Amino acid sequence: MNSDAGDGEGDKDLTQDYLAKSAYPVNAVVWTRDGKYFATSWNNSIILWNAGSNTIAAIYSNSVNENSNPLANVTSLQFTSDGRYMLSVRDDNTVLVHSIGTNSDSTLINGTGSSIPDAVYAGDYKILLPLDGQNLYESYRLTESGNQMIEERLDFADGIWALASTPTGQRVLVTSESGTVHLIDTGSWEELANYTRYTLSRVKPRFSQDGIYFLAAQDQNSLIISSTADESDFYILEEDAGFSYTAEFSSDGLKIVAGINDGNVKIYDIASGLEENSFKLMYGDMAKSLAFSPDGKYVIIGTALGYIYRWVLDGSEFVPEDELPQENKLENSLTLGIGYSRLGTDYYLGNFLFDVSYRNYFRPPFYLGAGLGLGAGIPGSEFPYTYYEDGSQLSNPFIYTLNSNALIGLVYYNKKYDIHVFSEAGLGWNIRMLFDNSLQYPHRSKPYFGGYGELLVGLQWKWARVWGGFQYDSNLHWLSKVCVGVAMPTRTFRKSGKKADVSE
Numbered sequence: 001m002n003s004d005a006g007d008g009e010g011d012k013d014l015t016q017d018y019l020a021k022s023a024y025p026v027n028a029v030v031w032t033r034d035g036k037y038f039a040t041s042w043n044n045s046i047i048l049w050n051a052g053s054n055t056i057a058a059i060y061s062n063s064v065n066e067n068s069n070p071l072a073n074v075t076s077l078q079f080t081s082d083g084r085y086m087l088s089v090r091d092d093n094t095v096l097v098h099s100i101g102t103n104s105d106s107t108l109i110n111g112t113g114s115s116i117p118d119a120v121y122a123g124d125y126k127i128l129l130p131l132d133g134q135n136l137y138e139s140y141r142l143t144e145s146g147n148q149m150i151e152e153r154l155d156f157a158d159g160i161w162a163l164a165s166t167p168t169g170q171r172v173l174v175t176s177e178s179g180t181v182h183l184i185d186t187g188s189w190e191e192l193a194n195y196t197r198y199t200l201s202r203v204k205p206r207f208s209q210d211g212i213y214f215l216a217a218q219d220q221n222s223l224i225i226s227s228t229a230d231e232s233d234f235y236i237l238e239e240d241a242g243f244s245y246t247a248e249f250s251s252d253g254l255k256i257v258a259g260i261n262d263g264n265v266k267i268y269d270i271a272s273g274l275e276e277n278s279f280k281l282m283y284g285d286m287a288k289s290l291a292f293s294p295d296g297k298y299v300i301i302g303t304a305l306g307y308i309y310r311w312v313l314d315g316s317e318f319v320p321e322d323e324l325p326q327e328n329k330l331e332n333s334l335t336l337g338i339g340y341s342r343l344g345t346d347y348y349l350g351n352f353l354f355d356v357s358y359r360n361y362f363r364p365p366f367y368l369g370a371g372l373g374l375g376a377g378i379p380g381s382e383f384p385y386t387y388y389e390d391g392s393q394l395s396n397p398f399i400y401t402l403n404s405n406a407l408i409g410l411v412y413y414n415k416k417y418d419i420h421v422f423s424e425a426g427l428g429w430n431i432r433m434l435f436d437n438s439l440q441y442p443h444r445s446k447p448y449f450g451g452y453g454e455l456l457v458g459l460q461w462k463w464a465r466v467w468g469g470f471q472y473d474s475n476l477h478w479l480s481k482v483c484v485g486v487a488m489p490t491r492t493f494r495k496s497g498k499k500a501d502v503s504e
Contacts, residue, residue, distance in 0.1 A: 018307055018308070018309050019049070019054055019308045019309065019310055020047075020307075020308045021306055021307050021308075022042040022043070022306035023306055024042045024043035024306050025042075025043075025288050025302070025303070025304045025305070025306060026040055026041065026042060026288055026289055026302025026303055026306060026307070026308055027041050027042075027073065027074060027075050027076070027288060027289060027302070028040065028041040028074060028075065028076050028077040028088075028289050028302070029041075029077070029289040029290060029291040029300045029301070029302045029308075030077040030078055030079060030086075030291055031051070031079075031291050031292075031293055031294055031300070032079050032083035032294075033079065033081050033082070033083060033167075033294060034083060034294065035051055035293055035294040035295055036050070036051055036052070036083070037049060037050065037051055037057060037083065037100075038051050038291065038293075038300050039077050039079070039086060040077075040289075040300070040302055040308055041074035041075075041077055041088065041302075042074075042306065043073055043074070044061070044070060044071055044072055044073055044074065044090075045059060045060070045061060045074070046059070046060040046061075046074055046077065046086070046088060046098070047059055047060075048060065048086075048100070051293070052320065052321035053320040053321060054310065054318065054320060055320075058100075058101075060086075060088075060098050060106075069090075069092045069094070071092075072090035072091055072092035072094065073090060073091045074088045074089070074090055075089050075090065075091055076088065076089035076118055076119065077089075078119075078120060078121055080121055080124050080125060081123075081124055081167055082124065083100060084099070084100055085097055085098065085099055085100065085125070086098040086100060087119060087120070087121060087127060089116060089117075089118055089119045089129075090116075091115070093110065093111040093113070093114065093115050093116055094108055094109060094110050094111065094116065095108075095109040095111075095116055095119045095127070095129055096108055096109075097109070097127070107141070107148060109127070109129070109131075109139055109148065109150075111129075111131050111132065111133065112131055112132045113130075113131070113132035113133035113134065114133055115133055116129055116130060116131065116133065117130065117133065117159075117160060117161055117162065118130070118160070118161070118162050118163045118204070119163065120163045120164060120165040120172065121165065121169060122138065122165055122169030122172060122186050123167075123168050123169030123170075124169075125140060125141065126138060126139070126140045126169060127139040127140070128153075128163060128165065128169075128172060128186075129163070130159070130160035130163075131150065131152075133159050133160065134155075134156055134158070134159045134160060135152055135153075135154065135155050135156055135160075136152070136153050136154040136156065136160065136174060136184075137150055137151065137152050137153060138150070138151050138153050153186075153189050154174070154184065154189060156174070156176055156182075157176075158176045158177050158178045159176065159177040160174055160175070160176060160177070161175050161176060161177045161204075162174075162175040162204035162205060163175070164204065164205055164206050164207050164214070165186075165207065166207050166209075166210075166211035167209060167211075168211075169186055170185065170186055170187060170211070171183065171184065171185060171186065171192075171207070171211050171228065172184045172186055173205050173206075173207060173214055175197070175204065175205050175216075177199070178199060179196055179197050179198060179199035180194050180195070180196055180197075181194060181195040181196075181197050181205050181214075181216055182194045183195075183228055192228075193228070193231050195216070195226060195231075197216040197217055197218065197224075198216075198217040198218055198219050198220065200220065201216075201217030201219075201220065201243070202244065202245045202246075203215075203216070203217045203223065203243050203244075203245065203246060203247050203258070204246075206247065206248055206249060207249070208249045208253035209249065209251050209252070209253055210253055211228065212227060212228060212229055212253070213225050213226065213227055213228065213234060213249075213253060213270075214226055214228060215247055215249065215256060217243065218236060220242045220243070221238055221239055221240060221241075221242045221243070222236055222237065222238050222239075223236070223237040223243060223247055223256070223258065224236050224237075225237070225256070225270060234270075235270060235273045236273070237256065237258070237268050237273060239258075239260055239261075239266075241260050241261045241262040241264075242260070242261040243258055243259065243260060243261070244258075244259040244260060244261050244286045244287060244288075245259055245286065245287065245288045245289070245304075246258070246259050246287060246288060246289055246290050247259070247290070248290050248291055248292060249292070250292040250296050251292060251293075251294045251295075251296060252296060253270070254269065254270055254271065255267055255268065255269060255270060255276065255292070255296070256268045256270060257290050257292060257299050258290070259286060259287030259288070259290060259301075260286075260287075261286065262280075263280050263281045263284060263285055263286055264278055264279070264280050264281070265278070265279060265281065265287050265290070265299070265301055265311070266278045267299070267313075277313060279311070281301075281303060281307075281309075282307075283305060285303045285304055285305045285307060286303060286304045287301050287302070287303055287304075288302050288303055288304050289301070289302035290302075296313070297312070297313055297314070298310050298311060298312055298313060298318075299311040299313065330361035330364050330367070330411065330413055330420075331361070331489040331490070331491065332358070332359065332360050332361060332489065332490045333358070333359055333487040333488055333489050333490060334356070334357075334358050334487070334488050334490055334493075335355070335356070335357045335358070335359065335465060335485050335486070335487045335488075336355070336356055336485050336486055336488075337353075337354075337355040337356075337357075337465065337467075337483040337484060337485025337486075338352075338353065338354055338355070338483065338484065338485065339352075339353040339355060339468075339481060339482055339483030339484070339485075340352055340353065340481070340482055340483075341353060341375070341471065341479050341480060341481040341482075342479060342480040342481075343377055343399070343476060343479060348377045348378065348379055348380055348399065349377075349378045349379070349380040350377065350378070351375045351376065351377040351399065351401065351479075352375060352376050352377075352378065353373055353374070353375045353481075353483065354373065354374045354375075355371060355372075355373040355483060355485065356371065356372050356373070357369055357370065357371030357372070357407070358370055358371070358490075359407075359409070359487075361411070364411065364413070365410050365411050365412060365413070366408070366409070366410060366411075367408070367409045367410075367411060367424075368406075368407070368408055368409075369406070369407045369408075369409065369424070370404070370405065370406050370407065371404065371405050371407065371426070371428075372403070372404045373401075373402075373403045373404075374400075374401070374402060375399075375400070375401035375402075375403070376398055376399070376400055376401075377398060377399030377400075377401070378398060379396040379397070379398065396436070397434040397435055397436045397443075397444075397445070398434070398435050398436075399432055399433070399434060400432070400433050400435055401430055401431065401432050402430065402431045403428055403429065403430035403431075403452070404428050404429065404430075405426040405427060405428025405429075405452075405454070406426065406427055406428065407424050407425065407426040407427075408424065408425055409422055409423060409424030409425070410422065410423055410424070417461070418461065418462050419459070419460065419461050420458075420459070420460035420461075420465075421458075421459055422457070422458050422459075422460070422467075423455075423456065423457045423458075424455075424456050424457075424458075425453070425454070425455055425456075426453065426454045426456070427451075427452075427453050428451070428452055428453075429449065429450065429451050429452070430449075430450050430451070430452060430473070430475075431447050431448070431449055431450075432447070432448045432450065432475060432476075433445055433446075433447050433448065448475055450473055450474040450475040450476075451473075451474050452471055452472060452473040452474065453471070453472055454469060454470065454471035454472070454481070455469045455470055455471075456468060456469035456481070457469055460487055463486050463487055463488065464484075464486065465484070465485050465486060465487045466482075466483070466484045466485075467482075467483055468480075468481055468482035468483065469481060
């Protein structure tokens with residue numbers, strides 16, 4: 001289901017691609033640093049998505065051991081920089097560390113207070129969290145023993161509401177329930193600065209990727225961008241309708257995407273403070289979670305009504321990567337062909353072939369492949385000698401063949417005209433058998449096993465393919481061969497991803 005951008009006068013024609021729908025709000029959205037995956041949370045489930053195809057890669061549940069609560073709602077998500085682990089904060093006073101690729105290698109951290117409102121990675125693998133809801137603790141795993149260690153780092157007079165960290169974890173923003181934002185250096189565990197911000201906002205303070213700026217709410221209708229270098233206020237973004245639940249920086253730190261109470265999602269240019277892009281969500285919905293893709297081309301939006309959208313910022317339709325035009329790239333293909341080979345004898349018209357082969361362009365212009373073929377040699381005159389098998393005579397027998405081979409090739413590809421010029425060498429084995437097809441005296445010979453090698457050249461234009469060359473067979477010696485066929489990209493056989501509906 002696709003819907004164009006909002007109805008406002010200044011709105012651009014941007015595309016919002018709806019991926020999936022649940023009965024529950026989408027509380028968290030996060031991308032891996034390399035942009036290959038993004039994760040979303042619905043109620044008590046975490047969905048890991050293949051970013052290139054909009055398909056589900058994995059579903060992570062809360063049931064990882066006997067101490068975990070399968071019904072706990074996930075409120076926050078974060079990946080390590082290498083994408084190997086994912087941190088999820090849950091509303092049952094626990095934090096889960098998921099190992100991507102397996103749901104059994106997860107770590108559960110239990111809080112000691114009434115709730116853990118937030119948690120973040122401080123660099124790779126070290127976790128900062130208000131274990132008792134008030135003071136800041138550091139959790140890390142010992143390499144040798146694998147034991148999870150937890151140490152208290154800083155005391156705060158009032159409870160901690162939100163945390164944010166730079167990618168390296170060198171600096172952390174700790175926001176108290178009273179609205180004070182503390183800038184902390186995690187090397188010395190000293191407070192570098194503090195700021196007073198709006199206490200009733202649902203928008204949590206967030207760092208830019210370089211750690212130079214952070215955003216926070218000044219009041220219900222204003223977001224303020226501040227510099228951590230000189231403690232100055234850089235810019236103020238204002239919205240009459242007020243900001244809803246979330247606002248995030250782009251990976252280059254030049255833009256901010258924010259949810260608005262009237263159902264809009266807007267992108268602002270930080271340098272000018274002006275609105276750059278906008279659209280209005282459907283059905284009176286509001287954005288609950290937002291995340292720019294690392295390359296800045298998309299925004300993933302999770303909404304209060306349970307929708308997940310991929311917002312394509314250039315206004316085009318999102319095209320899965322396996323459906324994109326393969327620029328400067330040869331596509332792996334399956335080839336079907338029919339052919340003819342000359343057997344080098346006067347009494348056979350030739351060997352008629354059906355061939356199936358696969359080619360993998362692993363490192364253009366080189367490729368590897370494999371093939372399988374069936375053939376039938378048809379007599380054209382009287383068999384020149386008498387052939388007996390188990391006392392029965394075979395008269396004018398056909399030759400039937402089964403062969404398989406491995407191949408390696410070299411290809412030149414002209415992208416403008418979609419033409420392949422190629423040469424390839426093959427090595428394989430075959431089975432040959434004589435068979436008298438007459439209804440009255442059907443007899444066959446014993447199988448003859450042999451090996452062969454071949455050298456072929458050919459031409460392919462779009463899907464049409466023609467090739468030919470020479471073959472040396474250990475039984476029949478030198479043969480000539482020519483084939484025609486079709487080459488079909490292997491992506492033709494893949495199933496396209498569909499929108500998911502996980503409503504209960």
